[in-house]
Amino acid sequence: MTVDRDKPDTPIIALRGVGKSFANGVVALDRLDLNVWPGEFVSLLGASGCGKSTALRIIAGLSEPTRGKVEWIDAQAAGATGARRIGFVFQEPTLMPWATVAANVRLPLKLAGLPPDAQARVDSALARVGLSGFAQSYPRELSGGMKMRASIARALVTEPNLLLMDEPFAALDEITRFRLNNDLLGLWQSLGKTVVFVTHSVFESVYLSQRIVVMTQRPGRVFTELSIDAPHPRDERFRTSADYAGYCRRVSEALACASAVTDESPERS
Amino acid sequence: MREGRAKDEISPVADRVLRVLLPIAVLALGVALWELAVRVGGIPPYVLPSPWLVFSTLVSDRALLLASLLVTLTTTLQGFLLAALGGVGLAVLFNQSRLIEYSLYPYAVILQVTPIVAIAPLLLVYLPQQAAVLACAWIVAFFPVLANTTLGLNSVDHNLVDLFRLYGATRRQVLFELKLPAALPYILAGLKIAGGLSLIGAVVAEIAAGSAGAGSGLAYRIVESGYRLNIPRMFAALLLLSLAGILIFFALSLLSHVMLRRWHESAIVREV
Numbered sequence: 151m152t153v154d155r156d157k158p159d160t161p162i163i164a165l166r167g168v169g170k171s172f173a174n175g176v177v178a179l180d181r182l183d184l185n186v187w188p189g190e191f192v193s194l195l196g197a198s199g200c201g202k203s204t205a206l207r208i209i210a211g212l213s214e215p216t217r218g219k220v221e222w223i224d225a226q227a228a229g230a231t232g233a234r235r236i237g238f239v240f241q242e243p244t245l246m247p248w249a250t251v252a253a254n255v256r257l258p259l260k261l262a263g264l265p266p267d268a269q270a271r272v273d274s275a276l277a278r279v280g281l282s283g284f285a286q287s288y289p290r291e292l293s294g295g296m297k298m299r300a301s302i303a304r305a306l307v308t309e310p311n312l313l314l315m316d317e318p319f320a321a322l323d324e325i326t327r328f329r330l331n332n333d334l335l336g337l338w339q340s341l342g343k344t345v346v347f348v349t350h351s352v353f354e355s356v357y358l359s360q361r362i363v364v365m366t367q368r369p370g371r372v373f374t375e376l377s378i379d380a381p382h383p384r385d386e387r388f389r390t391s392a393d394y395a396g397y398c399r400r401v402s403e404a405l406a407c408a409s410a411v412t413d414e415s416p417e418r419s
Numbered sequence: 420m421r422e423g424r425a426k427d428e429i430s431p432v433a434d435r436v437l438r439v440l441l442p443i444a445v446l447a448l449g450v451a452l453w454e455l456a457v458r459v460g461g462i463p464p465y466v467l468p469s470p471w472l473v474f475s476t477l478v479s480d481r482a483l484l485l486a487s488l489l490v491t492l493t494t495t496l497q498g499f500l501l502a503a504l505g506g507v508g509l510a511v512l513f514n515q516s517r518l519i520e521y522s523l524y525p526y527a528v529i530l531q532v533t534p535i536v537a538i539a540p541l542l543l544v545y546l547p548q549q550a551a552v553l554a555c556a557w558i559v560a561f562f563p564v565l566a567n568t569t570l571g572l573n574s575v576d577h578n579l580v581d582l583f584r585l586y587g588a589t590r591r592q593v594l595f596e597l598k599l600p601a602a603l604p605y606i607l608a609g610l611k612i613a614g615g616l617s618l619i620g621a622v623v624a625e626i627a628a629g630s631a632g633a634g635s636g637l638a639y640r641i642v643e644s645g646y647r648l649n650i651p652r653m654f655a656a657l658l659l660l661s662l663a664g665i666l667i668f669f670a671l672s673l674l675s676h677v678m679l680r681r682w683h684e685s686a687i688v689r690e691v
Contacts (some may be wrong), residue, residue: 244578
């Protein structure tokens with residue numbers, strides 16, 4: 151199943167035959183091809199250990215591919231100074247415990263040499279995630295969901311073109327996760343960023359994405375792509391609709407097939 | 420379940436009061452018994468002076484003893500500051516350069532494991548007396564700062580390191596914005612140990628120097644009083660040393676609390 155819709159001609163970033171093997175012999179990725187189109191919300195879906203996080207780290211430049219290459223086609227995203235305008239949200243909130251929420255959000259600007267409008271940008275990033283009243287709080291004073299909001303505000307403060315999210319809501323309870331899913335979709339729609347979202351949850355990927363890239367396991371590569379054509383904005387009605395259930399079933403089946411083509415045959419009990 | 424509680428159940432206020440009152444009560448009891456034993460047993464002051472005699476010696480010899488206390492405290496403070504600077508500085512240096520770490524770390528360990536009492540006489544041979552005393556205080560105190568800071572610098576959240584890399588942080592930014600703040604609780608723990616140890620180092624060196632016929636610190640007073648069988652003054656000097664140690668401990672605990680109270684788990688009182 152391929153995605154065939156109106157798309158800009160050039161992707162923002164393209165992974166071409168990317169492979170990654172680690173020193174201990176684990177081949178995390180093998181011949182991974184992936185295009186990310188400007189403005190889209192795409193999820194990388196796969197079982198734990200399928201290399202989806204590794205792919206995200208390679209896109210971010212935190213990890214070098216051992217084979218293949220990553221092409222930045224959008225010059226704007228690549229940035230004039232070579233510093234890519236990327237926002238990255240980790241699985242944990244990854245906040246500095248010794249700094250206030252505002253100082254945590256200010257960090258990317260500070261590392262770049264504090265532009266004059268830094269304070270305004272920090273304030274607006276905090277406002278976007280609904281944390282305006284907590285600028286002077288310390289991370290330990292916040293709930294898990296609020297910490298993750300602060301982490302998202304930090305990723306947004308540099309106004310990146312590309313937002314990379316590595317299972318950001320996996321550790322949260324369901325109620326908080328649903329709320330953050332909705333807020334993330336709201337942000338995506340209002341800001342028009344490109345989002346690459348890594349998850350192992352079929353339900354989360356269907357709810358959020360326009361396109362789901364299902365990955366095989368060990369070595370990780372693209373098994374298939376599915377487009378989720380349900381219109382945005384999506385809300386709780388979509389989450390409880392028959393359409394949603396249908397998409398989830400198809401994606402689950404694709405994921406099951408992807409697991410079946412793994413080199414290691416799973417033991418049957 | 421009440422039965423399930425391991426400790427006696429008391430209110431927080433009562434707990435705080437007891438925490439202060441109980442040690443004082445134990446002290447009062449101990450002193451009273453001591454006084455009683457000396458009086459009833461008729462023990463001569465050159466064997467065991469009564470607490471009252473120790474106290475009155477402290478008052479009558481205050482000029483001499485306080486001057487000595489000042490000497491010892493000055494040495495301790497200087498040794499401590501040098502240990503703090505040296506320990507943190509070396510740890511940062513080791514953290515920045517693996518080659519320097521490999522070259523020097525074993526010698527830091529050797530300095531630490533060789534008993535300071537054995538090194539002191541040698542130092543007194545080669546260094547001026549005051550410098551030797553200071554060197555002793557430093558040698559004893561710097562290692563816990565070094566070891567703790569090293570641990571702290573290496574305990575930084577890996578995701579935060581990635582985050583700094585992602586935003587193109589310089590080495591300097593990583594050190595000052597990430598590694599040192601992350602290491603702060605460890606550094607403060609090291610300093611807390613170093614405070615007590617620098618006093619021990621100063622005392623050891625003074626005693627070694629005292630036997631060589633020089634010095635005027637509190638430890639020297641103890642040795643001198645011993646030679647003269649002035650046991651009450653020995654006790655009075657010992658008491659002052661103890662108080663100095665307690666003072667240093669509380670000062671550093673306060674520093675640690677003030678610096679960590681907003682964010683670190685160790686400084687947070689949980690409401691149950």
